[in-house]
Amino acid sequence: MAAAAHLRSRHFVRRGGRAAAAPVPARDRAARRVPDPRPHRRSARLRAGGPAPALRKTRAARPAPRRGGRNRGASLAQAVRTFPRRGDLPARAQGRGLARAAPDSGQGVKLVNRRNGAILAARVERASRLWERMRGLLGRRELPQGDALAIEPCNSIHTFFMAFAIDAAFLDRNGKVIRALSDLQPYRATRIHPTAAQVVELPAGTLARTDTRAGDEVGFEV
Numbered sequence: 001m002a003a004a005a006h007l008r009s010r011h012f013v014r015r016g017g018r019a020a021a022a023p024v025p026a027r028d029r030a031a032r033r034v035p036d037p038r039p040h041r042r043s044a045r046l047r048a049g050g051p052a053p054a055l056r057k058t059r060a061a062r063p064a065p066r067r068g069g070r071n072r073g074a075s076l077a078q079a080v081r082t083f084p085r086r087g088d089l090p091a092r093a094q095g096r097g098l099a100r101a102a103p104d105s106g107q108g109v110k111l112v113n114r115r116n117g118a119i120l121a122a123r124v125e126r127a128s129r130l131w132e133r134m135r136g137l138l139g140r141r142e143l144p145q146g147d148a149l150a151i152e153p154c155n156s157i158h159t160f161f162m163a164f165a166i167d168a169a170f171l172d173r174n175g176k177v178i179r180a181l182s183d184l185q186p187y188r189a190t191r192i193h194p195t196a197a198q199v200v201e202l203p204a205g206t207l208a209r210t211d212t213r214a215g216d217e218v219g220f221e222v
Contacts, residue, residue, distance in 0.1 A: 111148055111200060114217045118210035120169075120202060121148030124220060128152055136201070137162060143203045150220075152198035158189040165204040169212065170196040177216045182207045 111120040123146055127133050133151050137143060142164055151157070157168060163186065170179040170193050178196050183204050200218075212218070 108222055110221045111150075112219055112221055113210055113212050114175075114219055116211060118212065120200070120206055120210050120212060120218065122146045124148045124150050124200075126150050126152070137166070143201070145203050145206075147203065148206075149201040150198055151201065154199045155194060155196040156190050156192040157199050157201070159184055159186045160189070162186045167202040167204055167207045169200045169202065169207065169218070171198050171200065171218065173197040175217050175219050177212065177214050177218060180207050180213050180216075 109124040110122050111124050112118070113120060125148065127136065127149060133154060136151065136157070137149060138161055140163070143149070143166060155170070159166065165183050165185045168179075168181045168184055168190070169177050170181075172178055172195050178193055179190075181190065184190075207213070
């Protein structure tokens with residue numbers, strides 16, 4: 001006699017000749033219902049010997065936007081530009097709007113008092129860049145007679161950590177002397193002069209020697 005497992009047929013025949021599905025063994029009854037992959041549908045009914053429920057095709061994820069192109073380059077350029085460039089500064093801040101600004105620096109550029117014709121300096125050095133204006137005369141042992149430092153734009157100065165005294169003339173954009181300070185000692189600071197466009201630092205005693213005072217008009221000549 002064959003074993004009982006070999007005598008089982010695939011289907012049992014009911015009355016009327018209709019085939020009924022074979023019962024699911026006890027160990028497989030937990031598999032009668034499987035969760036449907038679609039969250040809004042009820043669990044699919046699993047029948048023994050039947051096909052597995054079809055899985056719903058999911059849409060492919062959209063590719064991430066490309067990190068490149070003109071838009072990113074433009075935004076990056078705007079982000080990088082944290083500080084203004086020289087071409088972005090106003091004309092007054094660059095000294096271009098000053099009627100009496102020093103055209104160049106060094107030998108050949110003179111600072112002249114137009115009221116009495118006295119020469120305040122025969123060699124004018126110009127400091128217009130940020131680091132030049134911040135440094136000023138720091139680190140120098142002296143400012144020789146006949147030399148001057150024109151700082152623009154500037155409306156206030158200090159002599160902290162300097163080794164010598166200086167004279168200072170505050171000028172507006174037309175070259176008019178707003179304030180004349182003589183013998184400004186080290187570790188001093190001036191008040192802010194809102195209408196000043198630049199400051200000319202001179203060797204101590206220059207203002208007294210040339211009789212230069214507030215209200216005079218001075219100019220740079222080549």
